[in-house]
Amino acid sequence: MMEIGLNHYLVLSTILFSIGLVGVIRRKNLLMLFFATEILLNSVNISFAAISHFYGDLTGQMFAFFVIAIAASEVAVGLGLLIVWHKRHGNIDLEQMSTMRG
Amino acid sequence: MFEAIAFYLFAFLTISMFYITVTTSQALYALAALAAGMIFISAFFFILGADFLGAIQIVVYSGAVMALYAFGMMFFDTTRDIKEKQGNRAIVFGLSTIAATLVVVIFAAPMVSNNITALYPIIEGAGNTQQVGMVLFTKYLVPFEVAAVMLLVAMIAGIVLAGKKMDLSLTLMSDDEVMKLKNEQNKKVLL
Numbered sequence: 001m002m003e004i005g006l007n008h009y010l011v012l013s014t015i016l017f018s019i020g021l022v023g024v025i026r027r028k029n030l031l032m033l034f035f036a037t038e039i040l041l042n043s044v045n046i047s048f049a050a051i052s053h054f055y056g057d058l059t060g061q062m063f064a065f066f067v068i069a070i071a072a073s074e075v076a077v078g079l080g081l082l083i084v085w086h087k088r089h090g091n092i093d094l095e096q097m098s099t100m101r102g
Numbered sequence: 103m104f105e106a107i108a109f110y111l112f113a114f115l116t117i118s119m120f121y122i123t124v125t126t127s128q129a130l131y132a133l134a135a136l137a138a139g140m141i142f143i144s145a146f147f148f149i150l151g152a153d154f155l156g157a158i159q160i161v162v163y164s165g166a167v168m169a170l171y172a173f174g175m176m177f178f179d180t181t182r183d184i185k186e187k188q189g190n191r192a193i194v195f196g197l198s199t200i201a202a203t204l205v206v207v208i209f210a211a212p213m214v215s216n217n218i219t220a221l222y223p224i225i226e227g228a229g230n231t232q233q234v235g236m237v238l239f240t241k242y243l244v245p246f247e248v249a250a251v252m253l254l255v256a257m258i259a260g261i262v263l264a265g266k267k268m269d270l271s272l273t274l275m276s277d278d279e280v281m282k283l284k285n286e287q288n289k290k291v292l293l
Contacts, residue, residue, distance in 0.1 A: 004109045009146070012113050014205050016120055021201055023124035025194055031129060031171070031178060035136050038167070039120050042143050045159075053150040056223055058237045061152050062245075065238070068162050069249040073256030075167050079174040080263025086177055 009050030016043035030085075030092040034078055041071045108149055116142040129175060137168045153230040 020043060023036030045064045052060025086092055119139035123132045140163035147156035228236070238246055262268045272280060 004105050019120045019124055035123050035132055046146050049147050049150045049152045061155050062242050064155055066249055072162055073253050075170050076256040076260035080260040083177050083264045
């Protein structure tokens with residue numbers, strides 16, 4: 001119980017990932033959807049760092065760096081697109097973005 | 103002992119913060135809770151001995167990403183309450199089942215295959231930042247450069263998308279058009 005092993009971190013990562021997944025499924029507002037994706041990426045980072053620590057391997061940390069870089073660029077491009085959409089339509093609801101529905 | 107206390111404390115804090123982020127109906131609360139959760143996550147990196155990763159987490163997330171979100175929220179109507187999606191129950195149930203199955207597979211995989219060996223073992227007598235530098239600039243140099251180019255592309259894309267009149271090119275326009283544009287802007291300033 002008092003000894004923190006790899007499984008503790010993996011369970012924590014799973015819980016955070018489920019919270020993010022619930023956010024992705026439930027949210028209607030696109031900004032909130034972005035927040036949920038950030039949670040998903042961060043939960044994966046925790047498990048990468050934990051595996052890197054417990055196996056004595058630096059590859060996990062490297063992958064976590066690249067995940068952070070991808071998250072940063074995703075935010076930049078996503079917010080730019082969101083601003084363009086908001087200028088044209090005046091809202092950022094996910095329900096309104098179904099123009100390609102047949 | 104202290105590691106266990108720190109782990110459980112920060113696990114509780116992180117989970118509660120992210121729960122607030124996902125469930126609250128106020129965008130501002132969600133933003134604040136997300137920023138707090140990001141900082142608490144960096145605590146795990148410090149516990150795990152990944153000091154450089156923890157510092158990067160604080161700098162990138164609570165510095166850059168949160169500032170970007172706060173900036174983006176000024177464009178949107180955040181005073182209005184966020185409506186929740188009343189989606190199809192079957193789809194939600196199916197996706198949750200798939201996610202749970204995936205989780206079980208992910209848990210079972212390390213237990214099935216116990217022959218994982220370290221590709222780039224941690225070097226003795228070097229700090230975490232030094233080790234990261236050694237691996238990043240030898241084995242992962244090409245992905246590092248590709249990530250740098252990707253960040254540059256994302257920055258330019260953000261500027262072009264969010265900026266005003268970015269679809270016009272001053273070098274491709276004739277002098278008359280440029281003068282017309284300038285007069286329009288002056289008129290706007292006077293009004």
